[in-house]
Amino acid sequence: MAYSDKVIDHYTNPRNVGTLDKASHKVGTGLVGAPECGDVMRLQIQVDDNNVITDAKFKTFGCGSAIASSSLATEWLKGKSIDDAMKIDNMDIVEELALPPVKIHCSVLAEDAIKAAINDYRVKNGMEPIASEKVHH
């Protein structure tokens, strides 16, 4: 299977690899997937007092498309408010990276990771978690 240039680019030069202090109340952490399924993503956001994401980091165990999806997600998150970040849709990732149908689950996982990180931050800061009602593609 051939990968798109954008997947290869994110895979070869992954953006924002790393770890934020998950104990900090300014940091939200989302850990999704399972080793048995061959994909685990950990996405972290650093949020300022205006609920704007100032930094995002990821680490991913998975195929090239999973790594590229999480790398792209961290790029998109930076500078967004947590409310806007909540609107990132997995199909936006599919489109941007030209993922083939068998790799759509990678984008779903990235969206789940974003939402999990935001909710972790919300709960830490006394906000209600937002339930995801979306039916995935």
Place this chain on the structure above:
Amino acid sequence: MNIPVYLDNNATTPMDPRVLEAMLPYFVEKFGNAASRNHPFGWVAEEAVDYAREQVAKLIGASEKEIIFTSGATESDNLAIKGVFEMYKEKGNHIITTVTEHKAVLDACKHVEKLGGKVTYLGVKEDGLVDLAELEAAMTPDTILVSIMYGNNEIGVIQPIREIAAIAHKHGALMMTDAVQAVGKIPVDVNADGIDLLALSAHKIYGPKGVGALYVRRKGPRVKVTAQMDGGGHERGMRSGTLNVPGIVGLGKACELCMQEMESEAKRLSALRDKLQAALTVLEESYVNGNQEHRLPHVANISFKYVEGEGLMMAMKDLAVSSGSACTSASLEPSYVLKSLGLSDDLAHSSIRFGLGRFTTEEEVDYAVEVTKKSVTHLRELSPLWEMFKEGIDLDSIEWAEH
């Protein structure tokens, strides 16, 4: 050294130029139909086929009359299993095989089940070998065939074929083996081993794709299989269809070369493989899959924990290998062979098969080691699981959300 480096010789092998040279005259110049008995064009083709039949027979210690040419090992497996079932179903309807067989065997067995046959799929031990006591216990008076592969395509383990054949024969069953990965790589002798039917393929032994053979024993006992294709009654009535003369000539030449070079090649390849394996298992949390004593000389299957196989292969883009990871196939299940060894899904996802071959050089092996080490290290830096492992977190203690 040519980049990318090819280390996927269990999938297919490059054709040996000497094989190509032997085949070339049989496309344009000597194009005859081996079944044309009445003119020289046919005679020349028939002579070439007969010669190839001898070359193939010699490699496995058979007689040339026992070789049936086919389109490849998938066809040979199908012909053997379905053909034996049809021919001997009055005698019994039970077949025994293992869960680690190639899909051609497993799916042919499933077909037999649809026709009313009974199939026992034996599990394997942690090292990939069949438990002989379990085989013995599975034998019934209705067992007509035991079909167990010689060398495994994913992990390279060599089954105790002689012992298996002895058990099959003791209970009056025939012994069939898919020997695609073993023939030409290690000594295989149908008489010494007690094999009644054997499938082999040209493209795994530096011959052309689209041609293979089925060995069918003629003496002690005389084995027959029901043809699976109707037609002109070629190949002693067991496999109709005009013979693929250039392909068969190529298969014959490939067998002859293996015969001549097997011993030295096996030594060279196992030394290279051992070097590769030793250098890669220096990496923390890397595990060799399958029995290492009873193993084909050219294969090493290694799991690099906390790194996913497909992601790893993408990092090693200048290295052609294969992975037991789910992501390499259309299904999302990781390798059934690795799982049957009792490997957890995450280790199966993390496996890479290195398959060396006749044209593999030491320089290429050194390069493969370097690229693999670099890639595993790089991907572990990206892996949250590796970070957790390093922090001493027990991954089993985490409630993963399966998706």
